[in-house]
Amino acid sequence: MLNLYNALRARWPERDRTGARLYGRLLRRRHSAVVGCLAVASLTLLAACSKPAEQSVEIRPVRTIALASASAASVSEFPGEIKPRVESRLGFRVGGKIVERRVDAGAMVKRGQVLMRLDPADLQLQTAQAAAAVQAARSSLELARAELTRYQELEQKNFVSRAVLDAKEMAFRSAQASHEQALAGLRTQSNQATYANLVADMDGVVIAIDAEAGQVVAAGTPVVRVAGQGEREVAISIPENSIDTLRQASDIQVRVWADPGQSYRGVLRELAPAADPLTRTYAARISIPEAPAQVRLGMSATVRLVLQTPQALPRVPLSALYAYQGGSALWVVEDGVVNPVPIQMAGTEGNDILIASGVTPGQTIVTAGVNQLKPGQRVRVMSEPEQGGERTVAADAGVRK
Numbered sequence: 001m002l003n004l005y006n007a008l009r010a011r012w013p014e015r016d017r018t019g020a021r022l023y024g025r026l027l028r029r030r031h032s033a034v035v036g037c038l039a040v041a042s043l044t045l046l047a048a049c050s051k052p053a054e055q056s057v058e059i060r061p062v063r064t065i066a067l068a069s070a071s072a073a074s075v076s077e078f079p080g081e082i083k084p085r086v087e088s089r090l091g092f093r094v095g096g097k098i099v100e101r102r103v104d105a106g107a108m109v110k111r112g113q114v115l116m117r118l119d120p121a122d123l124q125l126q127t128a129q130a131a132a133a134v135q136a137a138r139s140s141l142e143l144a145r146a147e148l149t150r151y152q153e154l155e156q157k158n159f160v161s162r163a164v165l166d167a168k169e170m171a172f173r174s175a176q177a178s179h180e181q182a183l184a185g186l187r188t189q190s191n192q193a194t195y196a197n198l199v200a201d202m203d204g205v206v207i208a209i210d211a212e213a214g215q216v217v218a219a220g221t222p223v224v225r226v227a228g229q230g231e232r233e234v235a236i237s238i239p240e241n242s243i244d245t246l247r248q249a250s251d252i253q254v255r256v257w258a259d260p261g262q263s264y265r266g267v268l269r270e271l272a273p274a275a276d277p278l279t280r281t282y283a284a285r286i287s288i289p290e291a292p293a294q295v296r297l298g299m300s301a302t303v304r305l306v307l308q309t310p311q312a313l314p315r316v317p318l319s320a321l322y323a324y325q326g327g328s329a330l331w332v333v334e335d336g337v338v339n340p341v342p343i344q345m346a347g348t349e350g351n352d353i354l355i356a357s358g359v360t361p362g363q364t365i366v367t368a369g370v371n372q373l374k375p376g377q378r379v380r381v382m383s384e385p386e387q388g389g390e391r392t393v394a395a396d397a398g399v400r401k
Helices: 002-011 014-049 121-156 162-194 240-248
Strands: 063-066 073-084 087-091 096-101 114-118 197-199 204-209 222-228 232-238 251-256 259-265 267-271 282-288 300-308 313-317 322-324 327-334 337-342 344-349 352-357 364-368 381-383 390-393
Touching (some): 073 240, 114 222, 121 162, 232 240, 240 267, 240 282, 240 300, 251 282, 313 364, 322 337
Parallel strands (some): 073 344, 381 390
Antiparallel strands (some): 063 390, 073 232, 073 300, 096 114, 114 197, 204 222, 251 259, 251 300, 267 282, 313 352, 327 337, 327 364, 344 352
């Protein structure tokens, strides 16, 4: 077609070349339409001859176990710290500057022993001021008593009126009250002077020093902490779902990190009525009635709670648990297909979980690869293990059906 157009263009004069151009455009359009039709026909023939793609079903490798019931004890462990049964945070009853510290951390102290001293100069001056106020009040009282006696004699001789005598009696009572007030102030200030010495209120051991000599402290500021001699206990924090376990525990054992082979009998002494607003846990104190001397304050300890289950419960490995809809679930295998089943846990025993409800003995549970499964996914058991009760499915995740 292009050759024909070029020949016409060369043969026609310049004035007739316009018609040749129009004729050439018409030929090119027809050529493009023919090529397009041929391409569509080719694609249609290829599509008619192709075969449909094969669909594949992915079979995930998992391990399974058949549920079995067994009566066992639910065991829970919580970390804690050895604390004294009684701990005093001692502080001065008056403010002032510390001039002497007589004990160190770890020192054994007796009841009434002086631990620290304040500068007594200001307290002594205040005591002297109170004593002077008593002397002034006593002088005013003696003067009021003498005037009252004199005016009583004058009133008997009718030299003064009864109203004047009443005024002297009122002045005497006022002076008497002022004297008593001054005496009370002196006694109070005398006590304040003795508060310059900080004394131990019980026998114990100093566990911390919170202030040093030369420091100015306010009244009531804790400066020394003393732990009382006697019973030791473990301070632990209990999550919300373990409160019933702690209250119903049939056996409480305490082990210290320094001697893990030795355990001591524990007794629940105190459980907080409200949770901590930050950690959302409940503070508890486990008493150790028979704690030996080697159980020292501040040691790390572990509290072991044992709760005997009243009935036989199924158990599964911890690896079988799966987070599902805000709770826990297990993957149950039925006819080669897995589906999640929500459960309620009754406790733990070692690395196993005791199941309270949700599944029944005899069901097949996935114990490994739980995070790679989807509801309705197919699995296949390939072989039986020699021991352990678990079954292994296909190791090739790309097996096609």
